[in-house]
Amino acid sequence: MKKNITVILGDGIGPEVTEQSIKILNAVGEQFGHEFTYDYQLMGAIAIDKTGNPLPDATIESALKSDAVLFGAIGDPKYDNDPTAKVRPEQGLLKLRKSLQLFANIRPVITYPALNHLSPLKPEKMDGVDFVIFRELTGGIYFGEKKINEEKTEASDLCSYTQPEIERIAHLAFQYAGRPERRKKLTLVDKANVLETSRLWRKVVQDIAPSYPDIKVDYMFVDNASMQIIVNPKQFDVVLTENMFGDIISDEASVLSGSLGLLPSSSVGTGTTLFEPIHGSYPQAAGKDIANPIGSILSAAMMLEHFNMNEEAALVRKAVAWTLSQGFVSQDIDSVNNYGTSVIGDLIKDFIEQKIPADINKKSVELGKSTII
Ligand SMILES: NC(=O)c1ccc[n+]([C@@H]2O[C@H](COP(=O)([O-])OP(=O)(O)OC[C@H]3O[C@@H](n4cnc5c(N)ncnc54)[C@H](O)[C@@H]3O)[C@@H](O)[C@H]2O)c1
Ligand SMILES: CC(C)[C@H](C(=O)O)[C@@H](O)C(=O)O
Numbered sequence: 001m002k003k004n005i006t007v008i009l010g011d012g013i014g015p016e017v018t019e020q021s022i023k024i025l026n027a028v029g030e031q032f033g034h035e036f037t038y039d040y041q042l043m044g045a046i047a048i049d050k051t052g053n054p055l056p057d058a059t060i061e062s063a064l065k066s067d068a069v070l071f072g073a074i075g076d077p078k079y080d081n082d083p084t085a086k087v088r089p090e091q092g093l094l095k096l097r098k099s100l101q102l103f104a105n106i107r108p109v110i111t112y113p114a115l116n117h118l119s120p121l122k123p124e125k126m127d128g129v130d131f132v133i134f135r136e137l138t139g140g141i142y143f144g145e146k147k148i149n150e151e152k153t154e155a156s157d158l159c160s161y162t163q164p165e166i167e168r169i170a171h172l173a174f175q176y177a178g179r180p181e182r183r184k185k186l187t188l189v190d191k192a193n194v195l196e197t198s199r200l201w202r203k204v205v206q207d208i209a210p211s212y213p214d215i216k217v218d219y220m221f222v223d224n225a226s227m228q229i230i231v232n233p234k235q236f237d238v239v240l241t242e243n244m245f246g247d248i249i250s251d252e253a254s255v256l257s258g259s260l261g262l263l264p265s266s267s268v269g270t271g272t273t274l275f276e277p278i279h280g281s282y283p284q285a286a287g288k289d290i291a292n293p294i295g296s297i298l299s300a301a302m303m304l305e306h307f308n309m310n311e312e313a314a315l316v317r318k319a320v321a322w323t324l325s326q327g328f329v330s331q332d333i334d335s336v337n338n339y340g341t342s343v344i345g346d347l348i349k350d351f352i353e354q355k356i357p358a359d360i361n362k363k364s365v366e367l368g369k370s371t372i373i
């Protein structure tokens with residue numbers, strides 16, 4: 001199969017983690033006889049530096065005609081620390097989501113038995129944690145009218161949702177909860193005790209629920225949900241929520257897996273689907289070969305599934321689980337014994353290519369070197 005992928009490396013650690021995913025996609029292509037071609041495009045701070053625009057038209061055009069988009073991360077401290085900046089890297093990402101109508105951001109949260117002992121939570125709370133957050137991505141407070149008065153002393157961001165915006169993601173989430181591998185439970189996370197938009201979410205979900213009689217629906221306020229994710233994460237199966245709540249609770253939930261660097265996502269819309277790790281540009285780590293590439297690599301696995309390459313995706317996941325089980329982990333997972341971004345990428349690639357020596361031991365894999373000795 002031939003697939004053309006728009007690749008947006010972005011800023012900070014975006015390029016180095018995405019480079020590992022490209023390695024993995026190429027290895028999968030070789031093994032299974034697929035041809036992946038890449039069209040590299042700009043977005044974020046690097047795009048502002050090169051073109052003055054955080055999302056050049058060429059990036060949107062490429063994304064619209066490609067089979068999928070693989071995205072790293074955007075963001076730069078020079079904008080984060082300047083609240084008066086008129087042009088910002090994040091505008092590029094938000095505009096891309098809007099342009100591709102990527103209304104549903106799917107963020108799976110799974111745990112790895114091999115990492116449970118490193119978790120801040122008790123291992124018995126972690127075994128079997130497996131839920132998926134459906135985060136609405138093109139509405140809410142992110143996209144409502146923004147105002148600041150002339151004196152710059154009062155500002156507002158409007159949070160608004162329409163019934164169709166809620167319905168389209170709710171249907172996706174219900175259908176997902178009904179998949180054979182899921183536990184047929186959907187939890188709507190909102191703030192319906194305070195917010196009018198949340199009350200609309202509840203009403204729309206309540207109206208839709210009877211069409212999915214097999215799915216048990218639960219409603220939870222976001223403040224409670226933030227606590228429940230930590231104390232009893234096994235109760236969740238599919239979590240449906242609006243844009244900003246989803247942003248926040250998914251970073252929180254990543255702690256269950258072991259690190260923000262582990263979580264992948266897909267953003268689904270009416271056309272091209274985009275795949276990206278949930279983390280940001282982690283500027284402190286940029287260029288140091290210390291970032292965890294697994295969030296990006298698992299996003300590439302989600303992309304393979306999107307191409308109906310299920311066996312290929314399963315092999316990538318198996319390879320990831322193998323590196324974690326062998327202790328080949330990055331600094332965010334283990335601050336004492338850890339391996340570089342590219343070493344982890346190479347090990348996952350070698351596993352896919354069945355090139356891992358049977359007698360491999362940790363000492364034979366050099367920290368920061370990208371070859372197995
Ligand atoms: N989708 C995106 O591109 C995206 C997402 C979030 C934040 N951002 C941007 O990224 C910049 C930095 O934001 P931030 O510091 O709040 O969030 P961040 O996700 O970049 O990093 C937060 C912390 O998470 C950890 N982390 C994140 N990714 C990691 C990885 N791959 N490996 C190991 N550890 C990792 C690090 O401890 C880091 O300090 C900002 O400009 C922000 O706007 C972009
Ligand atoms: C960078 C920012 C606009 C973005 C968001 O808030 O959606 C990020 O945090 C994410 O989770 O992808």
Ligand SMILES: [Mg+2]
Nearest residue numbers: 247248251278
């Ligand atoms: Mg976020």
